[in-house]
Amino acid sequence: MPDERLEARRMAGLVEPDRVHRSVYSDPAIFDLEMERIFERVWIYCGHESQVKKPGDYYTMQVGRQPMIMVRGADGTINVLYNRCPHRGTMLAGDRYGSTGEFFRCSYHAWTFHTDGRLRTIPMMESGYDGTRWNRENPDCNVKKAARVESYRGFVFASLAADGPTLAEYLGPARIAFDDMCNRAPDGEVEIVPNCFRVIQNSNWKIFLENQLDALHPSVTHQSTGRAAHEVEKDIERATGHAPLSYHMLSAFATVTIDKWDNFQTLNYPHGHCILTGYMGLRPQDPDTLEYERTLTAAYGEARKDEILSTNIHHVLIYPGLSVQSPLQQLRAVRPLGVDRTLTEIWHFRLKGAPEPIYRRALAYYNLVNSPSTLVNADDLENFWKCQQGLTANGGDWVSFHRHYGRDIAHDGMVETGPGMGTSEAPMRNQMKAWAEFMGRA
Amino acid sequence: MSGARPPEGARGGPMDAGRLETQHEVEQFLYLQAELLDGKQWQEYIDLFTEDGHYWMPALPEQTTGEGVPSIFYEDRNLMSVRMRRIKHPDAWSQRPLWGTNHVVGNVIVEKDDAGTGELVVRSRFHMMEFRREASRHFAGSYVHHLVRTADGLRIRLQRVDLVNAQGPFEYVLQVWV
Numbered sequence A: 001m002p003d004e005r006l007e008a009r010r011m012a013g014l015v016e017p018d019r020v021h022r023s024v025y026s027d028p029a030i031f032d033l034e035m036e037r038i039f040e041r042v043w044i045y046c047g048h049e050s051q052v053k054k055p056g057d058y059y060t061m062q063v064g065r066q067p068m069i070m071v072r073g074a075d076g077t078i079n080v081l082y083n084r085c086p087h088r089g090t091m092l093a094g095d096r097y098g099s100t101g102e103f104f105r106c107s108y109h110a111w112t113f114h115t116d117g118r119l120r121t122i123p124m125m126e127s128g129y130d131g132t133r134w135n136r137e138n139p140d141c142n143v144k145k146a147a148r149v150e151s152y153r154g155f156v157f158a159s160l161a162a163d164g165p166t167l168a169e170y171l172g173p174a175r176i177a178f179d180d181m182c183n184r185a186p187d188g189e190v191e192i193v194p195n196c197f198r199v200i201q202n203s204n205w206k207i208f209l210e211n212q213l214d215a216l217h218p219s220v221t222h223q224s225t226g227r228a229a230h231e232v233e234k235d236i237e238r239a240t241g242h243a244p245l246s247y248h249m250l251s252a253f254a255t256v257t258i259d260k261w262d263n264f265q266t267l268n269y270p271h272g273h274c275i276l277t278g279y280m281g282l283r284p285q286d287p288d289t290l291e292y293e294r295t296l297t298a299a300y301g302e303a304r305k306d307e308i309l310s311t312n313i314h315h316v317l318i319y320p321g322l323s324v325q326s327p328l329q330q331l332r333a334v335r336p337l338g339v340d341r342t343l344t345e346i347w348h349f350r351l352k353g354a355p356e357p358i359y360r361r362a363l364a365y366y367n368l369v370n371s372p373s374t375l376v377n378a379d380d381l382e383n384f385w386k387c388q389q390g391l392t393a394n395g396g397d398w399v400s401f402h403r404h405y406g407r408d409i410a411h412d413g414m415v416e417t418g419p420g421m422g423t424s425e426a427p428m429r430n431q432m433k434a435w436a437e438f439m440g441r442a
Numbered sequence B: 001m002s003g004a005r006p007p008e009g010a011r012g013g014p015m016d017a018g019r020l021e022t023q024h025e026v027e028q029f030l031y032l033q034a035e036l037l038d039g040k041q042w043q044e045y046i047d048l049f050t051e052d053g054h055y056w057m058p059a060l061p062e063q064t065t066g067e068g069v070p071s072i073f074y075e076d077r078n079l080m081s082v083r084m085r086r087i088k089h090p091d092a093w094s095q096r097p098l099w100g101t102n103h104v105v106g107n108v109i110v111e112k113d114d115a116g117t118g119e120l121v122v123r124s125r126f127h128m129m130e131f132r133r134e135a136s137r138h139f140a141g142s143y144v145h146h147l148v149r150t151a152d153g154l155r156i157r158l159q160r161v162d163l164v165n166a167q168g169p170f171e172y173v174l175q176v177w178v
Helices: A003-012 A028-039 A125-129 A167-183 A205-212 A223-240 A245-255 A258-263 A287-300 A302-309 A356-370 A377-391 A426-439 B017-038 B042-046 B077-088
Strands: A019-021 A044-048 A057-063 A066-072 A078-082 A097-099 A103-105 A112-114 A119-121 A148-152 A155-159 A190-192 A197-201 A266-268 A274-276 A315-318 A322-325 A330-338 A341-351 A398-400 A409-411 A414-416 B049-058 B071-075 B099-114 B119-132 B135-150 B153-163
Touching: A003 A028, A003 A426, A028 A330, A028 A426, A044 A057, A044 A066, A044 A190, A057 A330, A066 A155, A078 A148, A078 A155, A148 A167, A155 A167, A167 A274, A167 A315, A167 A322, A197 A377, A205 A315, A205 A322, A205 A330, A205 A341, A205 A377, A205 A426, A223 A245, A223 B077, A245 A356, A266 A426, A274 A426, A287 A302, A287 A356, A330 A356, A341 A356, A356 B071, A414 A426, B017 B042, B017 B099, B017 B119, B017 B135, B017 B153, B042 B077, B049 B077, B071 B077
Parallel strands: B049 B153
Antiparallel strands: A019 A398, A044 A155, A057 A066, A057 A097, A066 A078, A103 A112, A112 A119, A148 A155, A190 A341, A197 A341, A266 A274, A266 A414, A274 A315, A315 A322, A322 A330, A330 A341, A409 A414, B049 B071, B099 B119, B119 B135, B135 B153
């Protein structure tokens, strides 16, 4: 049996249905294999179409270990290219984002390339390359493109593997993250707000993903912020009769006590995707909301408006690197940097056609929860770091995902948590099941 | 506020006694602010702000207001109170490790001193070193203080803080005002 298949079998053996070997979080060799078998094969989120409005506009990002450029082509299509000049390997875009105009021009020897990657010019090409195998017919002269690029409702993904499911097939029911966000806009689409916040977590990428749908942690991890916000919320209510909604977003961490989080539910799908239900009470009867509902009714009609606003989603996790909070128009893209280092790009969106106060609601959440001065994620990051430290120790080899194990309800190709078991570790079991499937494929 | 032309107050010229006095007064105020932050006297720091005062750290240097745009911090006294109460809570996990800061403020320029309204605009530069758990971090940037003269002395209507690395990735996060 070739070494590679033995290796694949070993990977699959690190995951059991109810527990996972700690080395999957701490072994640098496993991290490299994850980049190869997961991040550099499956559909990875690159960005939103509104980040690159005009031809030549580009944004750079990592797909697995690969530096990539998402660029709007001359014909309006969005291309995803390896950020690498085919001559000597120089990065073509040195800035994180910008506009390259009609073509990319390498800063080293002035080779130029169309925004779809095709070679445009090489200085003194005839005199320099006549008689060599380096000519316009040689595809190696072009900037290499991602094997596949697709977008769903304006959200652009790339896959570096030529084969595999289409984006829609891969997303499956987790597409609702984008449908829910766009449907909440009276115009049916969203627009990105530049620029993103970027925060580095000193922990393995999977620890972040597991935390996203962990309904047990908020009232423990975020209690200090929940309590503080609740106190001030009460003070403001006493003084003015009404506290802004942003206080409720924070105080919920304290007022939704640990036992109540079991009322949430997770819906777990193939490829590791997962939906956490629960809506955080974001549909109050204040004048701003009522005005927003009127614009939605005008756009969609009464029945459809009610259908859209009753979509019961807290978070959608799109494996392996995207966490979407559609009711608040936020997303976090996960860019693993190393076995114990992970970058998150945090973006938020405007609902096109919605009144300004609805944007302000998303903005308040973005500033308070997702900015680099976050009152919430700071304590998550502390726990992630502690996990990473503990997982390198020899004090035990397994990570437990036993909570409500054996009580999951499997049907129609999915797994849902039982009633009153919202704190089930089913999402972690589902993610690691997908991980073992991806990693088990040599 | 990159690219701003040199402010009036930095143009030299004769310093009359009134200008020297104001310069001294605002410098002392900025030093007091640094002492309160480094001394973790959070309520005393918040009390330097007017009732309608804001602490603002823009996400982008070209921003001109904190209203309706993403910010690293944009806090009125109520939100500052949430942050203070959170830091003081025993289960604010990220603040449990030993930590402390050291601010140095300099390059103080009184850009505007309106005797009629009692409003002052003061620019300065800061360097802050933070020690937390086993590591030191450095932050640097500029302050613009919009101050008002009150019966209790100078108070902050708006403190704008532009980090030089505002657009960079943040290793760990900022937990208190810089």
